[in-house]
Amino acid sequence: MARKPTSKETARKPNMREAILAAAEDLFATNGFNAVSVRDIAHAAGANPGSVTYHFKTKDGLLLEIYRRHCGPMNLRRSELLAAARRVRDLQDRLEAIVRAYVVPAFTSGSDLAGGGARFTRLRAVMSAEGNEVARKIIAQTFDDTSHAFIDAIHDSLPHIPRTDIVWRSHFLLGALYYSLVTPERVSRLSRGEADGSDAANAIEQMVQATVAAFQAPALDQAVPARRPTVASNKT
Amino acid sequence: MARKPTSKETARKPNMREAILAAAEDLFATNGFNAVSVRDIAHAAGANPGSVTYHFKTKDGLLLEIYRRHCGPMNLRRSELLAAARRVRDLQDRLEAIVRAYVVPAFTSGSDLAGGGARFTRLRAVMSAEGNEVARKIIAQTFDDTSHAFIDAIHDSLPHIPRTDIVWRSHFLLGALYYSLVTPERVSRLSRGEADGSDAANAIEQMVQATVAAFQAPALDQAVPARRPTVASNKT
DNA sequence: ATGCTATTTGTACCATCGTACAAAAGAACA
DNA sequence: TGTTCTTTTGTACGATGGTACAAATAGCAT
The missing domain is CATH 1.10.357.10 (Tetracycline Repressor, domain 2)
Structure with missing residues (x-):
């Protein structure tokens, strides 16, 4: 999304984008996707809720970017x-x-x-x-x-x-x-x-x-002589 | 919560309470707690949202009852x-x-x-x-x-x-x-x-x-001769 | 400085959430 | 049949959700 990486770009001052990603990663990993609100993430990252929308468009987009990363x-x-x-x-x-x-x-x-x-x-x-x-x-x-x-x-x-x-x-x-x-x-x-x-x-x-x-461990076939009722399928 | 188990009580007609429990169990197990709304559960159980509140007071109470069960x-x-x-x-x-x-x-x-x-x-x-x-x-x-x-x-x-x-x-x-x-x-x-x-x-x-x-499998101590840097603790 | 662009802020909209509660409906028994 | 208690319904309220958007701000090239 950025156009001018004049040697800084990635190393801007606090780099909000990265902070949001890190915060989201942390919160999602701890509490799940639905339990965490965009506002929670923004707060944890020291950002504004609108900033999340700006960088990742949607909450799903944010998750997607984490995976891509x-x-x-x-x-x-x-x-x-x-x-x-x-x-x-x-x-x-x-x-x-x-x-x-x-x-x-x-x-x-x-x-x-x-x-x-x-x-x-x-x-x-x-x-x-x-x-x-x-x-x-x-x-x-x-x-x-x-x-x-x-x-x-x-x-x-x-x-x-x-x-x-x-x-x-x-x-x-x-x-x-x-x-x-x-x-x-x-x-x-x-x-x-x-x-x-x-x-x-x-x-x-x-x-x-x-x-x-x-x-x-030994393969299943030769290990269980006769016990279960329903298997019958898997073999090689 | 019921007072008069006159031989029916548990076997009432469609027993809403059970239906709600079953639906909640299913939805929670599939989608997680936060992704499922009380209305979703009620709908899946063919019940009214208010009925959930009546039987289980809160959403947490519903989960609690599932565990108790x-x-x-x-x-x-x-x-x-x-x-x-x-x-x-x-x-x-x-x-x-x-x-x-x-x-x-x-x-x-x-x-x-x-x-x-x-x-x-x-x-x-x-x-x-x-x-x-x-x-x-x-x-x-x-x-x-x-x-x-x-x-x-x-x-x-x-x-x-x-x-x-x-x-x-x-x-x-x-x-x-x-x-x-x-x-x-x-x-x-x-x-x-x-x-x-x-x-x-x-x-x-x-x-x-x-x-x-x-x-x-063999115990860890005798199995890993020399490799990792940080362990040092667990022993028996 | 001046403009240009990338970002950040603040706010507001609308949907949905959990829950409360009054009213209706049903069931049991006198 | 009428009374009482349990259950179900319908609806509403306040909080919070995701997201949109205009205004404010900050960096950078000229």
Whole structure:
């Protein structure tokens, strides 16, 4: 929207646009989309409500811009890490590297801000829970490619597991990831203070460790001899 | 609120109160708390907006009543299943039984309605993501006991794993559970139609299989020789 | 300084929200 | 049938929501 980047433009004084984006990201990620008003965002950013309309036209537009801002860098970083992980020779190590390549960028942003990755991932978690339309569209068309790439990579390192099972398990991984960012205090509470749910480094290690084992679990078909009544479908 | 249960009371004709509860549960679980208006709920239930106020006083009161309705039966069923699971001799089988005791009631209600358990669990997932205050309070004081019971039971069957690790892994399980109920279509999409994310029986088996393996993963301490910079804290 | 453009402010409109409340309708029992 | 209590309806009020828009302001090139 700006025309004259005469060496400042991005580094204007307090840069309202960025402040609004950051405030919105924070509020949306914490309280959900509908619970936060444009006025709340403006107030948190030290801006005027009208300013939000000026920069992003609508509230949806603001959310859209947040996604645009993060999706590219995050997927890029994931792709890089995935490519590196695929080059690991040992299959066990490779699997761990792949999982790490998936998890790490979700906790720590690959581009600008410090905890930006975690904040944005939490935002995605919340939007997904709320069934937000804007988010749903972007997510499907932006992350599915990356998700498939990861699933394929994992499948390559675990050829004896049906792809369907890997899809389920990677789905569980994303759920665990989301939930860890949404309710970290629950971990602290249930561990009676022995663990800090907000400690990203620790969360990552725990998640990688558990997830690698989950992926390595035997496939479903050969594991459950006879029990459930309705399945009958999934196979490979 | 009713005074004369002359053998009907609960089984009145279309029972508005129940219809409102069901509609609210459904809408909240799908769209979140703030996105749904009292008028939406009334409309979906075929009731009058004022009727909601009459029965539940406030919108928060309505949510509260939904929780009250489900928490008891669900925890009861979980306790029963957990008690049965603890009696399993073989440690491997016992662990699986415990996980199943945790997962199954979340997908299928223990009391009345068919998919009620899944619907309520999804509702909890969404409320947790939105940071809903009413839900947060009830959850902590209603589910933490059960959660501790499960964690202890799992710890008993895996004595060599530090309790902290088990807390993390059970947290991941709940995240996976929530996410599977919130976005089942993602599983169908990523598996290119080979799996049905909405198939509860299949989801349960996949989740149990993966989670048991995750719990059985080696403890973190002995697994990560030297890597991260900040941890230093958790130990047992 | 002067004009030009990008931004910020202030305000106002209209829709919708949660909730209150009086009136109507129904149900149960004398 | 009339009385009483419960439930449902209809409507209204005040607050807050998203968004539009004119006026004010600030930066920059000339």
